[in-house]
Amino acid sequence: MGRLKMQISKNALTILEKRYFKKDEKGRPVEDLEGMFHRVAGAVAGADKTFDPDADCEETARKFYDCMTQLDFLPNSPTLMNAGRPLGQLSACFVLPVGDSMEEIFEAVKQAALIHKSGGGTGFSFSRLRSQGSVVRTTGGVASGPVNFMRVFNMATEAVKQGGTRRGANMGILRIDHPDILQFIDCKQNNEDITNFNISVGITEEFMQAVEEGREFELVDPHTRQITGRLNAKEVFDKIVDAAWRNGEPGIIFLDRLNRDNVVPGQGEIESTNPCGEQPLLPYESCNLGSINLCNMLRETAEGYEPDFEKLASTVRLAVRFLDNVIAVNQYPLPMIEETTLATRKIGLGVMGFADMLLRLSLPYDSEEAVALAGKVMGFITETARQESIELGRRRGSFPLFSESVYSGLPALRNGTVTTIAPTGTLSIIAGCSSGVEPVFAYAFIRNVMDRTEMAEVNPILQETLQKRGLYSEELMKQIAKEGSLAHIPAIPEDIRRVFVCAHDISPLWHIRMQAAFQQHTDNAVSKTVNFPQEATREEVAEVYRLAYQLGCKGVTIYRDGSRENQVLNIGAVQTGKEPAAPNSIVPRPRPQAVQGITEKMQIGCGSLYVTVNYDENGICEVFTSTGKAGGCPSQSEAAARLTSIALRSGVSIEKILEQLRGIRCPSTVHREGMSCTSCPDAIARVMKRVNDMLQDQTGLLSSSPLPKAPSTPAAAKNAKYCPECGQPLEHEGGCASCRSCGYSKCSAS
Numbered sequence: 001m002g003r004l005k006m007q008i009s010k011n012a013l014t015i016l017e018k019r020y021f022k023k024d025e026k027g028r029p030v031e032d033l034e035g036m037f038h039r040v041a042g043a044v045a046g047a048d049k050t051f052d053p054d055a056d057c058e059e060t061a062r063k064f065y066d067c068m069t070q071l072d073f074l075p076n077s078p079t080l081m082n083a084g085r086p087l088g089q090l091s092a093c094f095v096l097p098v099g100d101s102m103e104e105i106f107e108a109v110k111q112a113a114l115i116h117k118s119g120g121g122t123g124f125s126f127s128r129l130r131s132q133g134s135v136v137r138t139t140g141g142v143a144s145g146p147v148n149f150m151r152v153f154n155m156a157t158e159a160v161k162q163g164g165t166r167r168g169a170n171m172g173i174l175r176i177d178h179p180d181i182l183q184f185i186d187c188k189q190n191n192e193d194i195t196n197f198n199i200s201v202g203i204t205e206e207f208m209q210a211v212e213e214g215r216e217f218e219l220v221d222p223h224t225r226q227i228t229g230r231l232n233a234k235e236v237f238d239k240i241v242d243a244a245w246r247n248g249e250p251g252i253i254f255l256d257r258l259n260r261d262n263v264v265p266g267q268g269e270i271e272s273t274n275p276c277g278e279q280p281l282l283p284y285e286s287c288n289l290g291s292i293n294l295c296n297m298l299r300e301t302a303e304g305y306e307p308d309f310e311k312l313a314s315t316v317r318l319a320v321r322f323l324d325n326v327i328a329v330n331q332y333p334l335p336m337i338e339e340t341t342l343a344t345r346k347i348g349l350g351v352m353g354f355a356d357m358l359l360r361l362s363l364p365y366d367s368e369e370a371v372a373l374a375g376k377v378m379g380f381i382t383e384t385a386r387q388e389s390i391e392l393g394r395r396r397g398s399f400p401l402f403s404e405s406v407y408s409g410l411p412a413l414r415n416g417t418v419t420t421i422a423p424t425g426t427l428s429i430i431a432g433c434s435s436g437v438e439p440v441f442a443y444a445f446i447r448n449v450m451d452r453t454e455m456a457e458v459n460p461i462l463q464e465t466l467q468k469r470g471l472y473s474e475e476l477m478k479q480i481a482k483e484g485s486l487a488h489i490p491a492i493p494e495d496i497r498r499v500f501v502c503a504h505d506i507s508p509l510w511h512i513r514m515q516a517a518f519q520q521h522t523d524n525a526v527s528k529t530v531n532f533p534q535e536a537t538r539e540e541v542a543e544v545y546r547l548a549y550q551l552g553c554k555g556v557t558i559y560r561d562g563s564r565e566n567q568v569l570n571i572g573a574v575q576t577g578k579e580p581a582a583p584n585s586i587v588p589r590p591r592p593q594a595v596q597g598i599t600e601k602m603q604i605g606c607g608s609l610y611v612t613v614n615y616d617e618n619g620i621c622e623v624f625t626s627t628g629k630a631g632g633c634p635s636q637s638e639a640a641a642r643l644t645s646i647a648l649r650s651g652v653s654i655e656k657i658l659e660q661l662r663g664i665r666c667p668s669t670v671h672r673e674g675m676s677c678t679s680c681p682d683a684i685a686r687v688m689k690r691v692n693d694m695l696q697d698q699t700g701l702l703s704s705s706p707l708p709k710a711p712s713t714p715a716a717a718k719n720a721k722y723c724p725e726c727g728q729p730l731e732h733e734g735g736c737a738s739c740r741s742c743g744y745s746k747c748s749a750s
Helices: 010-019 033-045 057-069 077-082 102-117 146-161 181-185 205-213 233-247 255-260 309-329 335-344 354-360 368-396 425-431 460-468 474-483 494-499 508-519 538-550 634-649 654-661 680-697 714-719
Strands: 073-075 093-096 121-125 170-175 197-203 216-220 227-232 251-254 289-293 298-300 305-307 348-352 444-448 454-458 529-532 555-560 596-604 607-616 619-627 731-733 736-738
Touching: 010 033, 010 425, 033 057, 033 077, 033 309, 057 073, 057 309, 073 077, 073 309, 073 425, 093 102, 102 121, 102 146, 146 170, 146 181, 146 197, 170 181, 181 197, 181 233, 205 216, 205 233, 216 233, 227 233, 233 538, 233 555, 251 255, 251 538, 289 309, 289 425, 309 348, 309 368, 348 368, 348 425, 354 368, 354 460, 368 508, 425 736, 444 474, 454 460, 508 529, 508 538, 508 555, 529 538, 529 731, 538 555, 596 680, 607 680, 619 634, 619 680, 634 654, 634 680, 654 680
Parallel strands: 093 121, 121 170, 170 197, 197 251, 289 348, 529 555
Antiparallel strands: 073 289, 216 227, 251 555, 298 305, 444 454, 596 607, 607 619, 731 736
């Protein structure tokens, strides 16, 4: 294998060092970028020996290595993290069944905990559970119902997270005809409730027809199959719309469409998807995903750029072989998952960098030409992937359930499905491209360094375009960052503004049309977020849902700017539209939109604690913490940090806060060498003290001039939900919330 062929950004390298590279017992990276790709390529290529004892695994590894280091293709995060390591769990997500007995329910809880411990996410359908209040004949008691049991799963996930592993993500689905559907629709009305779940309503064709006809539909007891009641379909549809408009949940999935494309219907119904909604799976199946960087699938001509379908074809073929190998070398968290996954050998090859491809081709995202290209490119990928799967089937054998699949009688396929479009939050940061099939969220960000110098981080394609036209300047980039869009900057020519549209410039209807174009040529489903401006109406959301149904989408996730008011690290936000505070109450000042800060690693009795102290022109304004892999007490340290942040923004002196935090002793620090503090609160106090002393020493650092606005659109700047790890605004895209700054993703497998 050769040397690394492509450089990655400093931000991407930081994310890799933090989340992906092998580390020693003290949490220090023991491999570099080349080492990671060598490790992954070698481990995955080793599967060739399983199928052919004479296979040249070194040559296969070289091809895999070259493809990844050129950033043409990357597998899902668990594969990059775990291939060639003892854990060896390479799948992104899983679907587990939830039966209607106490034994089955808590077996699913246990299985989910094991999956989360291994770094995966889980999807569940709670539709088999009898409704709340139903009589349980074996005990004479009454059933708790799906929503209450979701809270049990949620707490189990929280417990696993506090063990120091990668955070677990869940999808919870309930059929529209379940008697508890109204309770389910509202179960996340409070943003602090069931926080480890995305939720979606499982919509049926019959329900949508009832909505269109303005009639009632039946509720069916899942235990007895008896009709328990009827509801007006339009009223329930409006309730779903209202909840999604309020805070983005629930999403919707079209169950009948998932099962229309079920390749082995004899194995049962598809009831659920993975946490981002793009991978419908049978119970105990896992998804093994990867993404091709479409921006790299172009060739430069005298006139500009054009798609390079020859390179795309070769990349697709290699990626299919890579993902099929992943299934072979994977160490599955449960025997039943291994058995079920191997029976269909489903893979999900997707894309990222589509928006960047459009920019290179000078095509606006919201144009007929872009939609047509989406269909052409994805159709080519799926057809080529199937051809390669047929070739693998010829050499390695078809998937075991092929004879009872919908493909029976056709050329033997190696894989039951070949394409999926997943969110690529962290992967696209590593690859330096746009996420999934989403439009660019923002073209420029302002970053602040310690001497208060403002540095604009700019989309490289925009920078190149403006430089060629003699328009590029730091001042213009800062203006773009502050505006959040090019749309209303007269200094930029109209033809550039028309091509370089961002997510919030694009009508929600174009978002859905693009999703539908990709869905038409994708085996599984398409993960995408339809972004709405804050002022969007409920009827506009309803229109998108109807259009998604009409255009053949398998599900929809929407997010309206500012719809989640209870924001992490923004506890003291102005309560617009709410009753004023009581006369004698203290109201913390709002969290600044942009801050500067320092993160320091502190050694605590349980391992490592990362303490971040942020400040603005008024001094220290917030503190937050993150625990290392070894564990710790994340809930207690987070509570201390949040209360400290409120106190700081409420005018409590730093000296008084330090008095309360300093010297608190945790039993885990007793008789331990190398401790830099006596507890988590003491660690917070020590870092705060150092930052405060620094600020006092640096004359003029805290000037009266305001800091620049946070990188966002005008609406999102006021209402963005902030990353719990670095405090930067989260981007809602790909059916998930992710941070382009530090790589955090609510959906753990991106």
